Amino acid sequence: MLRIVAEDDIAIRPAGYVLDPSFPSYQDDPFAKLVQHVVPDLGPWIERMRKELPAAYPARYALVRDRRELREALPEAEALVVERLEVGPEELSLAPRLRLVLKFGTDLANIDEAACRSRGVALRCLRRRQNVAVAEHAFALMLALAKKLNAVNGLVTPSRLAEAGKSWGRITGLLTLQGATLGLIGFGEIGREVARRAKAFDMVILYTQRHPAPAQIESELGASYVPLETLLAASDWISIHTPLNPATQHMLHAGNLSLLKPGALLINTARARLVEPAALHASLREGRLGGAAFDVLYAEPAVEDDPLLGFDNVILTPHLAGASRWNLFTDLEGILQGIEMAFRRSPAANVNLSA
Numbered sequence: 001m002l003r004i005v006a007e008d009d010i011a012i013r014p015a016g017y018v019l020d021p022s023f024p025s026y027q028d029d030p031f032a033k034l035v036q037h038v039v040p041d042l043g044p045w046i047e048r049m050r051k052e053l054p055a056a057y058p059a060r061y062a063l064v065r066d067r068r069e070l071r072e073a074l075p076e077a078e079a080l081v082v083e084r085l086e087v088g089p090e091e092l093s094l095a096p097r098l099r100l101v102l103k104f105g106t107d108l109a110n111i112d113e114a115a116c117r118s119r120g121v122a123l124r125c126l127r128r129r130q131n132v133a134v135a136e137h138a139f140a141l142m143l144a145l146a147k148k149l150n151a152v153n154g155l156v157t158p159s160r161l162a163e164a165g166k167s168w169g170r171i172t173g174l175l176t177l178q179g180a181t182l183g184l185i186g187f188g189e190i191g192r193e194v195a196r197r198a199k200a201f202d203m204v205i206l207y208t209q210r211h212p213a214p215a216q217i218e219s220e221l222g223a224s225y226v227p228l229e230t231l232l233a234a235s236d237w238i239s240i241h242t243p244l245n246p247a248t249q250h251m252l253h254a255g256n257l258s259l260l261k262p263g264a265l266l267i268n269t270a271r272a273r274l275v276e277p278a279a280l281h282a283s284l285r286e287g288r289l290g291g292a293a294f295d296v297l298y299a300e301p302a303v304e305d306d307p308l309l310g311f312d313n314v315i316l317t318p319h320l321a322g323a324s325r326w327n328l329f330t331d332l333e334g335i336l337q338g339i340e341m342a343f344r345r346s347p348a349a350n351v352n353l354s355a
Contacts (some may be wrong), residue, residue, distance in 0.1 A: 183235030
């Protein structure tokens with residue numbers, strides 16, 4: 001029976017329900033609750049998937065939470081599914097039976113590709129549909145602000161135009177993305193998906209994170225690394241794509257928001273508290289920020305007196321950037337099919353599943 005070791009993540013864990021007959025019941029799993037409005041009962045879906053995976057099912061699917069648990073499980077592992085856990089020479093030396101490393105995502109910073117090649121271990125990466133969806137939503141918010149869609153929606157009759165104090169075809173302040181500078185705070189999976197779209201719009205792309213990305217990635221996406229302060233001062237648009245933790249909470253505050261060029265616009269599809277709320281409100285009131293669009297809120301659902309609801313240059317959406325929930329199934333099926341493809345025939349070379 002195939003032995004699979006997998007990082008314990010809400011999107012990776014459910015593969016165990018399909019592949020491992022001894023896996024605990026899916027009924028109370030957060031994944032089942034998350035998708036129940038599109039698939040009320042996972043049972044029939046699980047049975048269908050099993051029939052499509054003759055090489056991968058049945059298997060033993062062991063979950064690990066950290067480096068210690070990973071290292072303990074590796075001696076029996078034939079396949080490894082990870083998102084953030086590191087896989088390098090030390091880990092590979094503990095896994096004599098390992099034939100496949102499946103990276104849930106396309107950022108291979110935590111995987112030693114050369115070590116995998118030298119060991120003859122196939123490396124596959126999966127482009128996550130949810131990351132694509134978040135990037136699309138960030139770009140939709142950018143376009144909505146640029147074209148003032150929140151303000152001009154429905155202003156197509158003389159009476160509505162007059163009531164709004166507008167004239168037909170005479171809406172001021174519209175923006176064009178071409179040639180504008182986009183600053184990405186965070187250049188991981190989602191930040192790079194946004195950069196792909198910005199490149200297609202002929203935008204100038206800056207990014208900041210703890211360390212510069214590989215030169216090949218920068219060249220492919222046309223992006224340049226700069227410190228946060230430089231990014232804030234140079235960008236017409238700023239889009240946030242970094243996790244929330246004690247080090248990043250309120251990373252945008254009154255001090256560095258004062259560096260913004262007047263009229264810059266802010267997009268946040270990550271977490272609201274990456275931006276200090278009082279500083280955000282003040283920057284909007286003073287006009288330093290020309291507008292903002294958030295898919296993440298300081299309270300979810302928002303309270304009726306949320307100050308952001310009082311700005312006509314702010315767009316708020318109800319934390320739906322990763323939708324639809326079908327994206328979760330698409331990503332999960334990608335994991336299952338990646339394992340199936342690798343063990344249906346001997347994995348002779350690295351394969352990229354990111355198309």
